[in-house]
Amino acid sequence: MSGATLAKPVVVVTGGSQGIGAGVVDAYHRHGWSVVATARSIEPADHTDILTVRGDITDPDTVDRVVDGALGRFGRIDTLVNDAGVYVSKPFTEYSADDYRSVVGVNLTGFFFLTQRVVAEMLTLGGGHVVNVTTTLVDFANSKIPAVLASLTKGGVAAATRALAIEHASRGIRVNAVSLGVIATPVHPPETYDGLGELHPLGRVGTIDDVVRGILFLESSPFVTGEILHIDGGQIAGR
Numbered sequence: 001m002s003g004a005t006l007a008k009p010v011v012v013v014t015g016g017s018q019g020i021g022a023g024v025v026d027a028y029h030r031h032g033w034s035v036v037a038t039a040r041s042i043e044p045a046d047h048t049d050i051l052t053v054r055g056d057i058t059d060p061d062t063v064d065r066v067v068d069g070a071l072g073r074f075g076r077i078d079t080l081v082n083d084a085g086v087y088v089s090k091p092f093t094e095y096s097a098d099d100y101r102s103v104v105g106v107n108l109t110g111f112f113f114l115t116q117r118v119v120a121e122m123l124t125l126g127g128g129h130v131v132n133v134t135t136t137l138v139d140f141a142n143s144k145i146p147a148v149l150a151s152l153t154k155g156g157v158a159a160a161t162r163a164l165a166i167e168h169a170s171r172g173i174r175v176n177a178v179s180l181g182v183i184a185t186p187v188h189p190p191e192t193y194d195g196l197g198e199l200h201p202l203g204r205v206g207t208i209d210d211v212v213r214g215i216l217f218l219e220s221s222p223f224v225t226g227e228i229l230h231i232d233g234g235q236i237a238g239r
């Protein structure tokens with residue numbers, strides 16, 4: 001690997017095969033970063049400065065392969081974007097044990113152990129940045145959208161964002177989050193966008209580009225840490 005490649009900053013992106021994650025991978029790559037992208041179904045990349053790691057982020061082996069792959073190929077990790085997430089909307093009493101294991105596994109367990117490994121590497125590097133993805137449903141519950149498991153897990157991620165930011169601020173590691181409304185991704189059929197847009201004061205669903213711009217803003221803001229940036233069409237402000 002050339003010295004020029006090693007000199008590039010390196011970002012790890014979970015959930016990087018489609019939707020927001022794929023948009024984040026493309027954006028960082030266009031801005032000159034080397035990228036490590038992981039997802040259960042991700043395909044090999046055509047670029048020498050993009051490494052893809054196929055696997056389940058709840059599996060410790062996947063966590064090891066992501067971190068070891070990043071260090072082996074690029075020598076460092078500067079930013080981690082925790083985009084991988086599972087959302088299951090059901091009335092509270094209808095959630096199954098499998099629903100619970102799936103959502104908690106990705107949204108909390110995978111987040112926790114990958115972030116722990118990456119932060120340990122950032123501490124040896126002398127700094128870094130973590131960006132988490134949460135949802136405004138954590139702050140602004142909606143009776144039309146049953147989301148207890150999302151609130152339980154992504155609420156934990158939001159709280160962890162602030163705790164990690166304070167714990168590591170003096171050691172050069174920033175930790176921020178984006179809190180999302182409904183975003184136009186493969187999770188939502190296009191025919192539902194008009195109805196879902198009514199959930200937001202701005203009257204539309206968000207786009208992947210809306211989210212990517214927010215993440216890049218946090219990336220380029222060295223005096224910002226512990227921030228939860230709401231990209232939700234105004235949901236957090238009320239109705």
